[in-house]
Amino acid sequence: MMKKITGILCACMLLSFSATAAKGLAFIHGTGNQTDAYNDYWTGDFVNTVRQGLPDSNNYTVINCDFDQYMWDNQAAGCLATQLTAFINDKNITDLVLLTHSNGGNVVRWILSNPTWDARYPNIINRVSKTIALAPSSLGTPLADAVNQGNVFESTLGWLLGYGSDAVKQQQTSWMAYYNQNWLQGTSGRPALPSTFKALVGSDVDSAIWDSDSYCAGYQYQVALETTQNWLDSCSDGFLNCSSQSGAGSVWFTDKQRTSGREPLSHQQSRRGCFNSDVIIRNDI
Amino acid sequence: MNKNKVIKNILSVSSLSMLALVISTNVNAASSSPIKQLSIPVVQQTELVSIAAPDYKIEQQAVHFSQKVFPKSQLSLQAHAYESISDEYWLEVTGEQLNKGLNLDISNPGALIRLSAKQIKNGSSVLGLAIDPSKVQLLKNNQVLQTPFKQTISQQQLATANVFPNSSAMQLDKSMGKGTFTLQVNQPLNVKQHYMVNVKEKNSPYKLHLSIAKQSYLAGEKITFNSFVNNTANKNLAKLTTNVNNAYIQTPSGEKFNVNLQKSNGKFQVQVPQSNLPAKRGALYELYVNSQANDKGIKIRRNAKVAFAIAQPTARLQSNFSVNGKAASINLNVASEGRYEVSGLVYGTSKNGTQLPIMISRSAYYLQPGEQVVQLKFDPKILAASGLQAPFTVKQLRLMDQSRMALLQQL
Numbered sequence: 001m002m003k004k005i006t007g008i009l010c011a012c013m014l015l016s017f018s019a020t021a022a023k024g025l026a027f028i029h030g031t032g033n034q035t036d037a038y039n040d041y042w043t044g045d046f047v048n049t050v051r052q053g054l055p056d057s058n059n060y061t062v063i064n065c066d067f068d069q070y071m072w073d074n075q076a077a078g079c080l081a082t083q084l085t086a087f088i089n090d091k092n093i094t095d096l097v098l099l100t101h102s103n104g105g106n107v108v109r110w111i112l113s114n115p116t117w118d119a120r121y122p123n124i125i126n127r128v129s130k131t132i133a134l135a136p137s138s139l140g141t142p143l144a145d146a147v148n149q150g151n152v153f154e155s156t157l158g159w160l161l162g163y164g165s166d167a168v169k170q171q172q173t174s175w176m177a178y179y180n181q182n183w184l185q186g187t188s189g190r191p192a193l194p195s196t197f198k199a200l201v202g203s204d205v206d207s208a209i210w211d212s213d214s215y216c217a218g219y220q221y222q223v224a225l226e227t228t229q230n231w232l233d234s235c236s237d238g239f240l241n242c243s244s245q246s247g248a249g250s251v252w253f254t255d256k257q258r259t260s261g262r263e264p265l266s267h268q269q270s271r272r273g274c275f276n277s278d279v280i281i282r283n284d285i
Numbered sequence: 286m287n288k289n290k291v292i293k294n295i296l297s298v299s300s301l302s303m304l305a306l307v308i309s310t311n312v313n314a315a316s317s318s319p320i321k322q323l324s325i326p327v328v329q330q331t332e333l334v335s336i337a338a339p340d341y342k343i344e345q346q347a348v349h350f351s352q353k354v355f356p357k358s359q360l361s362l363q364a365h366a367y368e369s370i371s372d373e374y375w376l377e378v379t380g381e382q383l384n385k386g387l388n389l390d391i392s393n394p395g396a397l398i399r400l401s402a403k404q405i406k407n408g409s410s411v412l413g414l415a416i417d418p419s420k421v422q423l424l425k426n427n428q429v430l431q432t433p434f435k436q437t438i439s440q441q442q443l444a445t446a447n448v449f450p451n452s453s454a455m456q457l458d459k460s461m462g463k464g465t466f467t468l469q470v471n472q473p474l475n476v477k478q479h480y481m482v483n484v485k486e487k488n489s490p491y492k493l494h495l496s497i498a499k500q501s502y503l504a505g506e507k508i509t510f511n512s513f514v515n516n517t518a519n520k521n522l523a524k525l526t527t528n529v530n531n532a533y534i535q536t537p538s539g540e541k542f543n544v545n546l547q548k549s550n551g552k553f554q555v556q557v558p559q560s561n562l563p564a565k566r567g568a569l570y571e572l573y574v575n576s577q578a579n580d581k582g583i584k585i586r587r588n589a590k591v592a593f594a595i596a597q598p599t600a601r602l603q604s605n606f607s608v609n610g611k612a613a614s615i616n617l618n619v620a621s622e623g624r625y626e627v628s629g630l631v632y633g634t635s636k637n638g639t640q641l642p643i644m645i646s647r648s649a650y651y652l653q654p655g656e657q658v659v660q661l662k663f664d665p666k667i668l669a670a671s672g673l674q675a676p677f678t679v680k681q682l683r684l685m686d687q688s689r690m691a692l693l694q695q696l
Contacts, residue, residue, distance in 0.1 A: 070567050072690065074342055115350035116626050116649035117687055122350050143448055145590070146399075149375045149481055166565065174592040175569055177367050178500040182594070182692050189361050191645055194352050227438050228448055230397045230456075230487050239448075 024059040024093035025051055025285060026084060030102025031167045033066040046273040050099065053285030061087040067103055068165035071110040080107055081120045088127060097285055098131040101271040103167055105136030109248060112193050113185040130196035132281060135270045138187065138247035140176030141240050142231045144168050186248035197249030200277070202237025203256060204264035205229060216274035239267035331503050331598045333620035335654065339566065339688050343624050349648045351664035356641040360630065362681045362695065364499035371493040371589035375483040377403065380474030386424065386467045387482065390584040393489035394459040398468065402451040403479040415440035418453045420472035425464065433461050463583055490518035493587030495574050500593045501692045507554050514578040514587055525585070529577035537564030557595055567690040569594050596691030600625055602684050612660040613679055623688030624651045627661050630681045633673025640678060643671045649687060
């Protein structure tokens with residue numbers, strides 16, 4: 001009899017725990033100083049599709065920080081920690097999924113790799129179950145090196161690379177090699193990250209004018225991104241080499257393996273849910 | 286004999302540093318756990334420096350964190366070499382030079398030429414100064430070439446990607462071949478306006494290799510690097526003789542210092558100059574190399590760069606330690622107020638006597654100058670779950686100055 005009561009109590013406690021456990025999702029943008037990333041960076045269509053993968057679709061937050069700064073800056077990782085902590089506390093989040101794009105993956109890796117840097121970091125790290133990194137710039141990009149050739153640009157208007165911001169300096173290839181080797185986890189030979197960090201890799205830019213698929217997320221962007229391929233490998237999304245996108249954590253999949261029509265995802269398209277990628281992400285949350 | 290004293294005596298064999306710290310989980314009790322002999326390498330001691338505390342916000346609370354490591358992990362936290370390989374070059378010119386005509390060496394058919402108006406820091410805006418690619422002509426032997434470009438990319442087109450501001454580009458038609466060309470801009474330019482000219486030769490067999498032994502240095506350390514141009518189409522990857530080779534170092538604050546390229550034991554060595562100008566935390570130094578070589582009459586120009594960090598020695602791990610079952614007590618000599626992290630890879634012993642990694646442990650503190658004792662705390666849950674036994678060791682001990690984002694010691 002006593003055993004039975006104990007068993008019922010245990011079951012109730014487990015049910016009670018699962019009832020209070022809350023899964024949350026944070027959308028974390030890439031390089032740029034965002035004040036309305038919901039509209040300007042992700043678009044509502046993408047956010048509202050992906051968050052349907054949550055048990056409670058209201059448990060999401062869209063981060064707005066100044067990722068023109070170095071990833072460790074208080075306006076970058078510090079701002080991200082502030083907004084994630086507020087989200088965790090407001091929604092009692094116990095299972096946090098992070099969805100990043102581009103340099104947002106580096107800012108997240110900064111927090112995951114430097115738990116003692118900020119007293120708020122351990123509480124965040126302990127709640128993160130996984131990071132889905134869309135086209136993360138884990139090993140930097142030769143384009144960032146090219147942008148910095150002898151130039152001193154102060155404008156920070158760019159959503160993609162910015163114009164010579166600190167974040168762009170940081171994403172130069174030999175700079176990222178130093179940060180990966182000394183301050184970040186998850187790359188080859190380095191300690192693994194404390195939770196899953198899996199990348200969706202964009203492998204090509206399709207800008208043929210007769211191909212209507214080029215128009216997803218803006219045809220004019222595709223033309224420019226094809227130009228930047230001159231600095232990149234044959235496998236790239238127009239901004240990042242596949243090797244950079246695959247450089248930390250694990251590869252979830254490479255675009256053509258799962259997108260509709262086996263279409264590639266350019267750097268612009270990977271944050272806009274093109275070719276059913278939003279549904280694929282939603283189903284993985 | 287007091288066990289702590291034993292450890293202190295063993296470790297005091299070296300006045301410099303240590304490689305592995307052996308601990309016992311029950312050292313406070315009347316434990317019989319043996320303490321292994323330590324391997325103690327000699328590490329160059331550097332004079333510590335006293336620097337004012339940074340004025341930006343820095344965490345003040347002590348924070349501890351341990352992360353489980355899988356037993357089969359092959360971790361190497363030691364410094365790595367880095368190599369940059371370049372198939373491009375760039376130069377800074379004036380509007381006057383571009384209007385008169387600028388000689389460009391093309392060593393691979395189909396090169397891309399990018400022209401960017403340069404913005405000087407705190408200078409006037411360069412918007413509107415980009416070059417219209419339809420106003421650019423290419424000459425060879427003083428003859429204007431007809432349709433030399435396979436593609437031209439305007440400022441407006443490049444701006445849609447927000448990658449290259451105030452820039453335009455032209456891709457040469459492969460039929461133009463190699464050699465020295467003259468690029469001339471027929472659009473009236475401000476004679477004093479500076480432009481960057483970038484020649485990108487994707488898939489060129491000619492590469493400049495620039496390698497550096499490691500990317501993290503202490504102030505005063507010499508930097509060793511190597512640099513050469515080769516032809517990767519050559520089966521032997523033969524190195525080409527360089528006619529021009531110059532280098533400079535750019536500090537995080539933007540100062541430039543020329544480097545005297547003298548080889549020692551087959552490699553270049555350079556003492557990095559001290560810069561007193563303020564720089565942002567975590568920004569890196571850069572070593573630039575500009576090379577010119579010849580291959581059967583073809584002139585090859587290449588530029589490359591690598592980044593590295595130089596840390597001011599603001600604190601040091603001391604050679605005497607004490608331990609208990611939950612943490613290692615580590616003595617630090619702190620010369621500059623700031624936040625410091627000690628970390629290490631904790632190993633335990635399996636039943637068959639093999640040492641296996643258990644966790645990476647880190648502890649950070651805000652410290653004042655002076656002799657300090659800090660605890661590198663271990664996670665007892667991870668320790669217990671590992672099933673591994675004493676003796677435990679801590680390897681790959683590191684000391685970081687988080688205030689100044691500097692790696693101080695890695696043993």
